Amino acid sequence: MSTRNVARFWECGRKIICVGRNYAEHARELKNELPTEPVLFLKPPTAYLKEGSPILVPHYSSNLHHEVELGVVVGKAGREIPQTSAMEHVAGYALCLDMTARDVQDQCKAKGLPWTLAKAFDTSCPVSDFIPKERIPDPAGVELWLKVNSVTRQRGSTAQMIFSVPYLISYISGVMALEEGDLILTGTPKGVGAVHEHDELQAGIDGVINMTFKVGRRASEHN
Numbered sequence: 001m002s003t004r005n006v007a008r009f010w011e012c013g014r015k016i017i018c019v020g021r022n023y024a025e026h027a028r029e030l031k032n033e034l035p036t037e038p039v040l041f042l043k044p045p046t047a048y049l050k051e052g053s054p055i056l057v058p059h060y061s062s063n064l065h066h067e068v069e070l071g072v073v074v075g076k077a078g079r080e081i082p083q084t085s086a087m088e089h090v091a092g093y094a095l096c097l098d099m100t101a102r103d104v105q106d107q108c109k110a111k112g113l114p115w116t117l118a119k120a121f122d123t124s125c126p127v128s129d130f131i132p133k134e135r136i137p138d139p140a141g142v143e144l145w146l147k148v149n150s151v152t153r154q155r156g157s158t159a160q161m162i163f164s165v166p167y168l169i170s171y172i173s174g175v176m177a178l179e180e181g182d183l184i185l186t187g188t189p190k191g192v193g194a195v196h197e198h199d200e201l202q203a204g205i206d207g208v209i210n211m212t213f214k215v216g217r218r219a220s221e222h223n
């Protein structure tokens with residue numbers, strides 16, 4: 001690990017574990033069935049993006065979507081963590097965007113292929129500064145919002161999650177070891193939609209944090 005300071009979790013080189021379909025209204029808006037167990041996928045550490053740098057539309061997508069999500073930063077490693085002690089493994093939180101190439105994801109779903117191209121490209125995980133655990137006393141009572149060019153697109157409460165933060169920590173740690181500096185994206189509420197080059201995304205957690213990202217396009221490295 002490049003640093004042991006989880007307050008700079010995006011520099012730790014650890015994994016990003018994402019939960020999908022954790023809000024019923026979002027699952028319905030994409031015509032997906034409600035999950036009976038968490039749907040998991042991964043982003044690599046190269047997906048991280050901090051404020052000041054643009055979200056880059058992948059060259060192979062023409063329908064990039066925003067998904068605002070609560071991120072949980074792991075502070076203590078563990079495997080097969082019981083729900084009752086799960087919160088002891090939380091160092092804090094971050095506001096996160098799970099940028100998704102929706103057209104590519106639709107093709108992957110139709111072909112029964114993994115979502116890597118749709119979810120794991122460079123800049124697909126814009127994150128806020130670290131939010132210490134004390135700032136969010138209850139992860140089931142967080143209001144998330146996202147605006148595109150000052151128009152509200154998403155507003156939802158983590159109270160609507162199908163699987164709670166302790167359940168997710170317990171479930172995920174039964175599949176893969178959680179390590180200090182890992183980030184768990186807990187799923188998006190309804191209202192996802194397209195963004196385009198030059199758009200400005202603002203997202204926030206009421207009373208806690210907000211962040212701004214611009215959308216750009218990577219200049220080709222081949223010509």
Ligand SMILES: O=C([O-])CC(=O)C(=O)O
Pocket residue numbers: 018019020021022023026030067098100105186187188
């Ligand atoms: O792409 C999707 O709809 C799954 C997902 O990440 C979410 O629900 O947050």
Ligand SMILES: [Mg+2]
Pocket residue numbers: 018019020067069098187188
């Ligand atoms: Mg998501």
